[in-house]
Amino acid sequence: MQHALLKIEAAGYQASDLACVGITNQRESIVTWDKLTGEPLHPAILWSDARTSSTVHELVEKANGDANVLVPLTGLPLNTYFTAVKLRWLLDHVPAVAQARDQGRLLFGTMDSWIIYNLTGGAGKGIVATDVTNASRTMLMNIHTLQWSQEAISFFGFEGIDLPKLQSSSHSFGSICTQDGYDGVPITGCLGDQQAAMVGQKCFNPGDAKSTFGTGCFMLFNTGDRPVMDAQGLLSTVAYQFGDDKAYALEGSVAVAGSSLNWLRDNLRVVRDAQQVNELASQVEDCGGAYFVTAFAGLFAPYWREDARGTICGLTQFTRLEHLCRATLEAVCYQTKAILDVMNNVSGQPLRILKVDGGMSNSDLCMQIQADVLGIEVDRPLMRESTALGAAIAAGLGAGIWSSVHDLQKVNQQGRTIFEAKISQDKRDQMYQGWQKAVQSAYGWSLPTPVAATC
Numbered sequence: 319m320q321h322a323l324l325k326i327e328a329a330g331y332q333a334s335d336l337a338c339v340g341i342t343n344q345r346e347s348i349v350t351w352d353k354l355t356g357e358p359l360h361p362a363i364l365w366s367d368a369r370t371s372s373t374v375h376e377l378v379e380k381a382n383g384d385a386n387v388l389v390p391l392t393g394l395p396l397n398t399y400f401t402a403v404k405l406r407w408l409l410d411h412v413p414a415v416a417q418a419r420d421q422g423r424l425l426f427g428t429m430d431s432w433i434i435y436n437l438t439g440g441a442g443k444g445i446v447a448t449d450v451t452n453a454s455r456t457m458l459m460n461i462h463t464l465q466w467s468q469e470a471i472s473f474f475g476f477e478g479i480d481l482p483k484l485q486s487s488s489h490s491f492g493s494i495c496t497q498d499g500y501d502g503v504p505i506t507g508c509l510g511d512q513q514a515a516m517v518g519q520k521c522f523n524p525g526d527a528k529s530t531f532g533t534g535c536f537m538l539f540n541t542g543d544r545p546v547m548d549a550q551g552l553l554s555t556v557a558y559q560f561g562d563d564k565a566y567a568l569e570g571s572v573a574v575a576g577s578s579l580n581w582l583r584d585n586l587r588v589v590r591d592a593q594q595v596n597e598l599a600s601q602v603e604d605c606g607g608a609y610f611v612t613a614f615a616g617l618f619a620p621y622w623r624e625d626a627r628g629t630i631c632g633l634t635q636f637t638r639l640e641h642l643c644r645a646t647l648e649a650v651c652y653q654t655k656a657i658l659d660v661m662n663n664v665s666g667q668p669l670r671i672l673k674v675d676g677g678m679s680n681s682d683l684c685m686q687i688q689a690d691v692l693g694i695e696v697d698r699p700l701m702r703e704s705t706a707l708g709a710a711i712a713a714g715l716g717a718g719i720w721s722s723v724h725d726l727q728k729v730n731q732q733g734r735t736i737f738e739a740k741i742s743q744d745k746r747d748q749m750y751q752g753w754q755k756a757v758q759s760a761y762g763w764s765l766p767t768p769v770a771a772t773c
C-alpha cells in the first residue's frame with residue numbers, strides 16, 4: 319500500500335484523488351483465517367501447489383472414479399488446481415483449521431477475499447466477499463446460476479462453513495479502512511487475474527481470445543452469455559459480470575510458462591535472467607530436435623495428467639544451452655497450440671488473432687515462435703499490464719466512471735505489435751509432431767497411478 323502511495327505521489331496525485339480501487343489476484347490460491355482474531359491459520363496454498371494429489375485421488379474414488387463428476391455443475395474437473403480441493407486438504411491435514419471449523423471460527427477465501435477483508439478493517443469488521451470470476455475457480459459455485467452450490471458443498475463435506483459473500487465483478491465491496499492514507503476509498507471492482515487480463519484486452523465479444531504469459535500461461539476465449547459445457551479438456555469459467563452484462567469463457571491453463579525461465583536461472587543456474595534466455599535462444603535457428611516438456615507438477619489443459627513430470631528429450635552430442643533455452647520458450651507455445659486446437663474444435667470458429675500480454679510476452683522471440691507454431695497473428699499491446707487495466711475497468715464501471723464496456727473502445731489501442739507466422743505448414747506440423755511425442759515421454763513419472771481427467 320505504501321509503495322503504491324509513493325507511485326501515486328510520484329505521478330503528481332494523492333490518495334485522496336482516488337475515485338475507486340479494483341482488486342485483481344492470483345486465482346484458486348487459498349487462505350484460511352480465524353474469524354475472531356483475523357489471523358491466518360496456515361500459510362496460503364498457491365494454485366500450482368500439487369501437495370493435494372492424495373486428496374484428489376480420494377475425491378475421485380468417492381465419485382466412483384469419475385474425475386469429471388462436478389464438470390456439469392462447476393465447469394471444472396477434480397484436480398489439485400482448484401480451491402475446494404485445497405480446503406479439503408487443509409481440513410484433513412492441519413489441526414488448527416479443523417479445530418476452527420468445529421468451533422465455528424473458520425473463514426476462508428481466495429486471495430481477493432483475504433485482501434478485501436483486510437482492506438475493510440480485518441478482525442471483527444472486515445467484509446468477507448468474492449466475485450463470481452474468482453468463485454468460478456473454487457469448484458463450489460454453480461456456473462449456471464452464479465450462486466454457491468449446495469451439491470458441491472456437500473460433495474466436499476463443507477456443510478456449516480461460512481463462505482464469502484458472492485458478488486458481481488463490479489460492486490461496492492466496501493471502503494478502505496487501513497489508516498494509511500487511503501481511508502474511505504471505495505473498492506468497486508474485483509476480478510481473478512486472468513479474467514482481468516481478458517477485460518484489459520477488451521475481449522468483450524464472443525470469439526475474442528487472449529493469452530497471458532506470466533508464471534503460468536492462460537488462454538481465455540469469450541463464449542458469450544452461456545457456459546460451454548462440452549469443453550473437451552478445457553475449463554468453463556466466468557469471464558466477468560458487470561451488472562446484467564455477463565460473459566463466460568473457455569479456458570486453457572498451462573501451469574508452467576515464465577516459471578520455467580526462473581527454473582533455468584534459479585535451479586540450473588545457467589542464465590542470469592529471462593532476457594539472457596532470449597539472447598541465447600536467438601543464437602540458434604531451432605532446438606536441434608530437443609524438446610522440453612515443462613511438466614514440473616503435472617500437465618494442465620488439455621492433457622490433465624498429474625503423473626507427468628518435466629522431461630527433456632531428443633538430445634544429441636551437439637545439443638547446447640542455446641537449444642535448451644529455445645526449447646524452454648517453445649514449450650509454452652506448443653501447449654498453447656494444443657489448447658487452441660481444442661478451442662477451435664469446441665467453438666467451431668477458428669481463432670484468427672490471439673491477443674497476448676504478461677511478462678513472457680516481452681520476448682519478441684517467444685511471440686514470433688508462438689505465431690509460427692499457431693499459424694495465426696499474435697497481437698501484443700505496448701502497455702502490457704492488462705491485468706491491472708482490467709481491474710481498473712471493473713472498478714471504474716462499478717463507480718460509474720464508464721456506463722458500459724462499450725465506452726472503452728479507445729482504451730489501450732496505441733502501439734500494438736503484430737507477429738505474423740513465417741514458417742510453412744509442413745515445418746509447423748513437423749515441429750508439433752515432435753512435441754506430441756515428447757509429451758508422451760513425460761507421462762507416468764509420478765506415482766500413484768494417474769487420474770486422467772478430461773472435461
Ligand SMILES: Nc1ncnc2c1ncn2[C@@H]1O[C@H](COP(=O)(O)OP(=O)(O)O)[C@@H](O)[C@H]1O
Nearest residue numbers: 532533576577579580592593676677678680681
Ligand atoms: N524478457 C522476458 N522474456 C521472457 N520471459 C520474461 C521476460 N521478462 C519476464 N519474463 C517472465 O515473465 C514472468 C513474470 O511475468 P508476470 O506477468 O509478471 O507474471 P505473474 O503475473 O504471474 O507474476 C517471469 O516468470 C519471467 O520469467
Ligand SMILES: O=P(O)(O)OC[C@H](O)CO
Nearest residue numbers: 344345365511532533534
Ligand atoms: O499470475 P500467474 O501466472 O501466477 O497466474 C495465476 C492464475 O490466476 C492461476 O490460475
